[in-house]
Amino acid sequence: MAKMHVKLNVNGAEVEGLAEPRTLLIHFLREQLSLTGPHIGCETSHCGACTVDLNGKSVKSCTVFVAQANGAKVTTIEGIANADGTLHALQEAFREHHGLQCGFCTPGMITRAYRLLQENPDPSETEIRYGISGNLCRCTGYQNIVKAIRAAADELNASREAAQ
Amino acid sequence: MNAEVASVEERKQNLKGMGTARRRVEDARFVQGKGNYVDDIKLPGMLFGDFVRSPYAHARIKSVNKEAALAVPGVKAVLTADDLKPVNLAWMPTLAGDVQMVLADGKVLFQGQEVAFVIAEDRYAASDAAELVEVEYEELPVLVDPFKAMDPGAPVLREDLEGKTEGAHGPRRHHNHIFTWEVGDKDGTEKALAEADVLATELITYQRVHPCPLETAGCVASMDKVNGQLTLWGTFQAPHAVRTVASLISTIPEHKIRVISPDIGGGFGNKVGVYPGYICAVVASIVLGVPVKWIEDRIENLQSTAFARDYHMTGEISATRDGKITGLKCHVLADHGGFDACADPTKFPAGFFNICTGSYDIPVAHVSVDGVYTNKAPGGVAYRCSFRVTEASYFIERMVDVLARKLEMDPAELRMKNFIRKEQFPYTSALGWEYDSGDYHTAMEKALETVSYKALREEQKANREAFARGETRSLMGVGVGFFTEIVGAGPIKNCDILGLGMFDSCEIRVHPTGSAIARLGTISQGQGHATTFAQILASEIGIPADQITVEEGDTDTAPYGLGTYGSRSTPVAGAATAMAGRKIRAKAQMIAAYLLEVHDDDVEFEVDRFVVKGAPERFKTMAEVAFAAYNSVPPGMEPGLEAVSYYDPPNMTYPFGAYICVVDIDVDTGVTDIRRFYALDDCGTRINPMIIEGQVHGGLTEALAIAMGQEISYDEMGNVKGASLMDFFLPTAVETPVWETDFTVTPSPHHPIGAKGVGESPNVGGVSAFSNAVNDAFAHLGLTHTQMPHDHWRVWKTAERLGVTA
Numbered sequence: 001m002a003k004m005h006v007k008l009n010v011n012g013a014e015v016e017g018l019a020e021p022r023t024l025l026i027h028f029l030r031e032q033l034s035l036t037g038p039h040i041g042c043e044t045s046h047c048g049a050c051t052v053d054l055n056g057k058s059v060k061s062c063t064v065f066v067a068q069a070n071g072a073k074v075t076t077i078e079g080i081a082n083a084d085g086t087l088h089a090l091q092e093a094f095r096e097h098h099g100l101q102c103g104f105c106t107p108g109m110i111t112r113a114y115r116l117l118q119e120n121p122d123p124s125e126t127e128i129r130y131g132i133s134g135n136l137c138r139c140t141g142y143q144n145i146v147k148a149i150r151a152a153a154d155e156l157n158a159s160r161e162a163a164q
Numbered sequence: 165m166n167a168e169v170a171s172v173e174e175r176k177q178n179l180k181g182m183g184t185a186r187r188r189v190e191d192a193r194f195v196q197g198k199g200n201y202v203d204d205i206k207l208p209g210m211l212f213g214d215f216v217r218s219p220y221a222h223a224r225i226k227s228v229n230k231e232a233a234l235a236v237p238g239v240k241a242v243l244t245a246d247d248l249k250p251v252n253l254a255w256m257p258t259l260a261g262d263v264q265m266v267l268a269d270g271k272v273l274f275q276g277q278e279v280a281f282v283i284a285e286d287r288y289a290a291s292d293a294a295e296l297v298e299v300e301y302e303e304l305p306v307l308v309d310p311f312k313a314m315d316p317g318a319p320v321l322r323e324d325l326e327g328k329t330e331g332a333h334g335p336r337r338h339h340n341h342i343f344t345w346e347v348g349d350k351d352g353t354e355k356a357l358a359e360a361d362v363l364a365t366e367l368i369t370y371q372r373v374h375p376c377p378l379e380t381a382g383c384v385a386s387m388d389k390v391n392g393q394l395t396l397w398g399t400f401q402a403p404h405a406v407r408t409v410a411s412l413i414s415t416i417p418e419h420k421i422r423v424i425s426p427d428i429g430g431g432f433g434n435k436v437g438v439y440p441g442y443i444c445a446v447v448a449s450i451v452l453g454v455p456v457k458w459i460e461d462r463i464e465n466l467q468s469t470a471f472a473r474d475y476h477m478t479g480e481i482s483a484t485r486d487g488k489i490t491g492l493k494c495h496v497l498a499d500h501g502g503f504d505a506c507a508d509p510t511k512f513p514a515g516f517f518n519i520c521t522g523s524y525d526i527p528v529a530h531v532s533v534d535g536v537y538t539n540k541a542p543g544g545v546a547y548r549c550s551f552r553v554t555e556a557s558y559f560i561e562r563m564v565d566v567l568a569r570k571l572e573m574d575p576a577e578l579r580m581k582n583f584i585r586k587e588q589f590p591y592t593s594a595l596g597w598e599y600d601s602g603d604y605h606t607a608m609e610k611a612l613e614t615v616s617y618k619a620l621r622e623e624q625k626a627n628r629e630a631f632a633r634g635e636t637r638s639l640m641g642v643g644v645g646f647f648t649e650i651v652g653a654g655p656i657k658n659c660d661i662l663g664l665g666m667f668d669s670c671e672i673r674v675h676p677t678g679s680a681i682a683r684l685g686t687i688s689q690g691q692g693h694a695t696t697f698a699q700i701l702a703s704e705i706g707i708p709a710d711q712i713t714v715e716e717g718d719t720d721t722a723p724y725g726l727g728t729y730g731s732r733s734t735p736v737a738g739a740a741t742a743m744a745g746r747k748i749r750a751k752a753q754m755i756a757a758y759l760l761e762v763h764d765d766d767v768e769f770e771v772d773r774f775v776v777k778g779a780p781e782r783f784k785t786m787a788e789v790a791f792a793a794y795n796s797v798p799p800g801m802e803p804g805l806e807a808v809s810y811y812d813p814p815n816m817t818y819p820f821g822a823y824i825c826v827v828d829i830d831v832d833t834g835v836t837d838i839r840r841f842y843a844l845d846d847c848g849t850r851i852n853p854m855i856i857e858g859q860v861h862g863g864l865t866e867a868l869a870i871a872m873g874q875e876i877s878y879d880e881m882g883n884v885k886g887a888s889l890m891d892f893f894l895p896t897a898v899e900t901p902v903w904e905t906d907f908t909v910t911p912s913p914h915h916p917i918g919a920k921g922v923g924e925s926p927n928v929g930g931v932s933a934f935s936n937a938v939n940d941a942f943a944h945l946g947l948t949h950t951q952m953p954h955d956h957w958r959v960w961k962t963a964e965r966l967g968v969t970a
Contacts, residue, residue, distance in 0.1 A: 001288075020288065027287070036204035037197020039429065041378045042462040046889035049378055077197035091195040095187055098858045102690030103194030104378045104429030110195060129897040136889070138378045138430050139690045141861030142897040 006070045010035070011079025019066045025059075026050045028066040029076060037077035037107040041136070048135030051108035052076045058115040060134070077107035080114055089155040090114055090148070099148035101139030109135045113149045121157060125150065175771045180710060181703030182917065185854035188695045189710075190688070199427040202382045202397055207455040210384070211240055213445055214290035215464065216280040216297045218272035221308070221539040221882020222319065223301040225268055225279070232296040233282055238289035240452055242297060243281040243444060245269040253443055255324075256413060259436070259661055260513065261332025262342070262504035263324070264542060266440045271304070273321055273502030274541045275882055276467030281444040283456060306539045306882040307340065310476065310499035313536035314338040321502060321537045332504075333513040333535075342504050342535035347518040348595050353530035356491030360482030364567040369951050370555045372474035372499065372540070373874040374466050375547040376894060377689070379429025381469050382459035385445040389453050393420050398442060400425045400717075401435045402727025403687060405664060407719045409438055414446065425717035431689035432866070433545040434470050436507040436729050466887035470507075471540075471876055472547030474499040475517075475555040479563045487573050489582045492526050492594075494559060496533040498544070504535060506544035507729070508551045509659040509666060515551025516650045516816075518595035522560035523604050523648040523820060524582040529594040539882045548866050548927040550651040550730040557647045561932035565644075565939060566948050574621070575936070576612055576644045580605060583646075590913075597650060599818045600920075603846070603910045608646060611822035611844045614906060617642075620826060628944050637832050637970070643825035643937025647929035651921045652735025652817040661726065667812040668736035669723035670744040672701065674752075674805035676794045678787030679711035682744075685725010686737040687717045691859070691923055693733060696851045697741050700917060704745030705752070706772035706786040723808055731819070731921035734851070735912075740811035742916040747807035751793075755805075756784040758798040817912045817920035821845040823933035829941045832970045834960030836872065836938060838901040843929070846908045848920035860905050860926045867930025869895050871938075873955045893955070942966055 003018040010033060017032050029035045029052070038061055041049035045060040052061045053075035080088045090110050093099065100106040109132065116123065116131040123131060128146050137145060170178070180186045193199050230242040245267040248254040255263045268279045280297050284290035305319040312318060320326065320339050329336055333343035357363055383398030394416050400406045403423040411418035428435065441458040448456040460469060476497040482490045498514065500506065508515045514533035521529050546552065564582075568575040583604040584591050591599040611617075620642050627640040656665030669685040682701055686693060694714040702709040716722055725737060749769060756774035757764045760782055767774040774789065776782040784792075793805035826840040843860055850856055873893030877885045886892055911918025931952075938954040939947060945966040950958070963969045 022288070030204075031206070031286075034206070035197070036201075039201065039379065040203065040459075041380075041429075042889045044462065044888055044890060047378060047462075047894075077195075081196065087195065094195050095191040098188065098854050100191060100194055101692065101858060101862060102378070102430040103190065103199045103427065104201065106194045106199075107197040129900075133896040133898045136378065136894050136896060138376065138432070138866070138894065139862045140858060141863075141865035141903060142900050143861045143903055144858060146897065 004067060006066050008069050008071060009073045011075055021065065021067050023066045025061040025064040025066045025069050029061060035076050035078050039104055039107060041104065046136065048112060049105050049108045051112045051135060053111060053115055058112045077111050080110060089152040093148040093152035093155065097144045097148040097151060099140060099145040105135060105137045109137065109145060117153055117156060122153060172771055179702040179706065179708050179772060181699050182849070182851050184699060184852065186695055186699055186709060186852055188692050190692060190694050201379055201427045201429055202384060202399055203459050205384045205397055205426070207384065207386060210455040210457055211283050211285060211452065212287040212290045213281050213283050213448055213456050213458040214287065214294045215278045216282065216294045216299065218268065218275060218277040218279050220272060220301050220303055221275045222273060222304040222306045224271045224304060226300040226302055228280060229298040232298065233293040236289055236293040236296060238285035239282060239293045241283045241448065243267065243448065248447060251447065253413065253447060256438060256443055258503060258505040260504040260506040260508060261510065264503035264505055266443045274539055275884055276464065276541060278440040281448065283448045283452065308538060308878050308880055308882050310497050310536050310538050313340040313538055321539065340537045342500055342537060343513045345514045345533045346531065348530035349528050350530045352528040353491050353493050356528050357480055357482045357493060360490050361485040362570055363480060363482045364563065364570045365480045366563060366566045366949050368477045368479060368559050368562045368949065370473040370475045370477065370558050371952055372471050372876045373547060373870050374471050374876050374892065375432035375434035375545065376466065376892065377430030377432050377434050380460045380462060380465040381435055381439060381441065383442050383445050384455055384457045385449040386455035387449040387453065393422070394446065395422045395424065396446065397424045397426055399428050399435045401431045401687060401689065401729050403717055403719050404685060404724050405661060405726060406438065408664060409662065410446065423719045425687045428687065428689040431729070432548045433472060433507065433729055436545055437470055437505055439469055463888050466876065466892055467884050468541050470545045471543035472545050473555060477555065477559045479559060481563045481567050483567055483571065487571050487578050487581050489524055489526050492521055492529040494520055494531045498533055498535045499538050499540065500535050500544050501538055501540040501542040503542040505542035507546060509653055509661060511658065512551060515546065515553070517552040517556045519553055519597060519648065519650045520556035520560050521593050521595055522557060523584060523646050525584045525588065526594055531595060540878060546730055548863060549924045550649060550653065553649055554928045554931060557928045558932050561645050561647065561936060562949060565936050569943055569948050576608070576617060579644065579646055580608060598815060599648065600815055600912050600914055601910050602648065602818060602820055603908065604646065604820060607820065607822045607844055607846055607908050610906065610908065611824055611842060615824045615840065615842050637830060639829045639831055639941040641827045641829060641937040641941025643933045643935070643940055645823040645929055645933030645936055647925065648818055648820045649731065649925055649928050650816045650818055651731035651924065652813055653730050653732055654816050655814060656812045664726060665812065666726045667810050668725040668732065668740050669808065669810045670737060670740040671723045671808040672744045672748055672806060674707070674748060674790045674793065676791050678707060678790040680707050681713045681715060682741060683715045683722045684737045684741065685723055686728040686733040689728065691728065691733065692855045696855055697738065699851055700738055700741045701745050704742055705748050706769070731924045734919045734921045735817045735915060736811060736813055738919055739813060739916050740809040743811055744807045744809035747809065748805060751805060752786060752789045754801065755789050755792050755797055759784050759792055759796070814914045817848065817915060819845065819847045819920040819922060819925050821925055821929050823929045825933040825937040827937040827941060829938070829959060831963040831968050834956035834963065836954060836959055841901055842904045842906065843926060844906040844908065845922060845925050846910050847922035847925065848909065848911045848915065849918035850907070850909065851919060856922050857905050859923045861903050863924060863926025864903050864930045865895055865900050867927045868900065868934060869893055871931045871934035871952055871954060873953045875953050
């Protein structure tokens with residue numbers, strides 16, 4: 001199949017490549033860019049393991065063509081850490097509160113939570129549960145994930161206030 | 165702070181040993197997207213394999229035409245059974261003593277069965293080509309209902325077994341019969357049932373479900389033809405067993421095979437078996453001389469890769485008028501699908517189902533299990549449980565509730581009345597198991613008190629009265645569940661898989677500067693072994709857990725072990741870790757005594773050092789001893805500080821727990837709200853409370869999924885209904901309630917550190933607590949038992965049947 005030229009900004013870097021029009025964003029990220037953080041769990045956009053940030057929205061990259069992401073700004077789990085290389089508050093909180101076990105859903109879950117906390121910096125427990133309901137986890141029962149996201153929200157809000 | 169003057173307590177804390185809620189060492193890579201799962205592996209020249217699968221549940225294959233597929237650019241080969249026959253791999257042995265087609269040989273036996281394997285340069289080309297393989301089928305009569313499997317006119321499924329009256333587990337009495345397995349005192353049980361004051365009978369069905377780990381199964385096979393070396397990366401819960409099986413069926417010598425389990429995205433029993441994809445990838449790599457990757461998609465996983473349960477259990481339980489259980493009988497019709505690919509120890513074709521007397525002192529019991537073939541996918545794996553223990557636990561916990569209704573007795577009271585008492589341990593059950601330890605009354609009392617059980621029943625009474633008056637459309641249910649697991653397979657005398665005794669292992673090397681590496685025969689799929697096994701070792705040898713690397717999953721480096729499933733890692737490999745640690749400590753003690761110029765018996769181990777008895781100022785730290793092991797050992801002693809233990813446990817371990825679930829059911833919609841779920845677990849000695857709690861949360865959520873919605877069902881044509889995440893229920897954070905956890909500690913008397921294993925308990929105990937709660941909500945209306953899953957529609961149907969819907 002004829003390939004098309006795509007160009008996008010991934011985790012702050014301009015990248016380009018050739019891809020079939022039907023190439024899914026997740027395959028482009030994982031196989032051409034070797035960004036294997038986002039995972040493939042279902043290929044039907046139910047599980048959320050492939051969640052990335054696309055132009056400021058959480059999307060499931062298994063049901064987006066890379067052609068649709070042409071010219072877009074994409075953030076994956078590999079681009080979530082702070083600019084100075086330290087872990088993002090969410091990454092720290094997931095560790096601290098045992099918010100992961102097998103780790104397979106974790107990149108998608110954190111990437112979703114990263115966007116959620118920008119949409120709603122001070123979510124209630126219920127809002128967190130609804131906010132991550134597009135991301136499935138088979139190991140944790142979500143309780144510690146919710147706890148971790150809430151703790152990260154507190155941490156981010158505190159540091160924002162301190163900066164002001 | 166100077167380590168030399170630190171107190172015993174401070175030094176203990178520094179170790180982060182057993183009992184510490186130590187943060188997980190695995191997490192740093194996972195939270196940064198730096199895990200290494202099998203689909204992340206990328207090798208030069210690697211090709212992708214994809215399957216052509218059968219659309220029919222039972223059909224003869226008339227022909228396979230590969231031409232159009234081979235014409236697709238990038239396609240390298242298309243394999244069918246005929247291509248596998250010359251290397252004797254068209255069929256493979258299953259773990260249950262049966263054989264299974266790798267690729268359809270003449271016919272297909274279930275929808276989704278592997279028919280051809282297409283290998284191409286990328287996954288898109290492989291998928292395109294798979295659609296172009298032309299397979300001509302001739303449909304055959306389909307057998308879906310296991311109750312009709314042994315009818316005289318039932319279709320012949322397994323033509324390869326025709327005329328074989330002896331199977332791997334004894335006589336076969338019908339062409340679709342696999343085995344009959346019987347345990348217990350048949351006549352004694354019949355007598356007890358016949359003479360009983362009260363007899364309760366029920367058919368309890370545990371529906372076909374699927375473990376559905378978030379990562380599907382897959383592998384990368386790489387055959388180095390120059391050196392004759394095969395490397396196989398894959399989602400293997402038992403990498404060493406895979407190596408041995410691979411050698412036996414491929415004739416590649418075992419020392420030329422290296423099996424590696426990288427990070428695994430959840431297993432739950434789904435990744436124990438050997439699947440056609442592994443064999444096809446290996447053959448393709450041998451034929452084509454380049455690495456071949458095979459990763460199944462979710463629909464393939466749900467359709468074909470190892471279902472669980474599908475047990476139809478007819479029970480009879482008898483009791484005296486005042487509620488003392490006098491006998492238990494169970495017949496199981498087990499639907500194994502087209503091939504018997506259960507993952508059970510060889511001598512146990514129905515796993516440890518004979519743990520079905522549960523937590524109760526039942527004087528006499530009898531169990532018989534008939535396994536049958538149907539036109540469904542093979543499997544029968546232990547989905548987050550020890551072999552068939554979840555089925556057994558669900559059966560007894562439902563039967564006890566059914567009996568309680570008949571006796572008009574409170575289900576908690578009936579349980580308390582029949583529990584095995586603390587002083588009866590070690591307790592030999594009527595069906596032959598020796599329970600190691602337990603204190604069921606204490607656990608149950610704590611649970612009942614914590615949830616204010618009496619008040620709940622009073623509230624329920626008021627709710628029922630209000631419902632009768634028409635003041636509410638909601639019914640309250642209280643589910644009481646108690647479970648005893650049997651895990652940690654197992655003693656070699658009882659348990660082997662394909663002749664491999666189910667021991668496990670740990671090898672430790674202490675480095676000169678006082679850090680260490682431990683390698684085990686198990687493999688974590690999220691359980692956190694790298695964290696917890698280092699904690700066991702820290703407490704045993706006095707090296708801080710942070711200075712101990714735990715490595716698993718590479719058969720070239722790890723000692724032989726049987727892998728991780730059936731909650732066996734802590735009971736078996738955890739024991740091996742402690743035992744290997746004790747060998748290290750024994751040698752270290754001799755070195756320390758030599759350095760301190762005293763007799764071996766005059767020093768004692770204290771947290772992280774050896775101290776001269778009566779002279780606490782004279783000591784050698786483990787770090788000092790480690791260095792000395794490499795330069796100044798006593799005369800005649802070999803240098804170095806290493807040990808290995810292969811641990812054959814003397815018995816299984818028997819974790820237990822008391823679970824209570826409170827639900828509110830809207831009778832007009834069937835929507836069931838989980839108001840409260842309290843789980844008390846006793847897993848013996850607790851290694852890492854944080855990880856235990858996490859395991860319980862996860863296991864309960866899987867129990868919720870099974871009890872309230874999961875089902876792999878088939879229509880009459882054998883079509884799988886709903887094998888995608890659109891239909892197969894995985895709870896989201898919204899449906900999942902907040903879990904309350906609690907514990908008691910009753911150590912295992914035979915385990916070196918007293919630990920019993922916990923990962924599967926919440927799934928085993930959880931399912932019955934949910935189901936009991938739903939059944940309880942309708943009990944006053946005359947309901948004794950309604951089948952799982954309790955999804956909204958079924959719950960509504962139950963309400964409708966009982967005449968209480970609007």
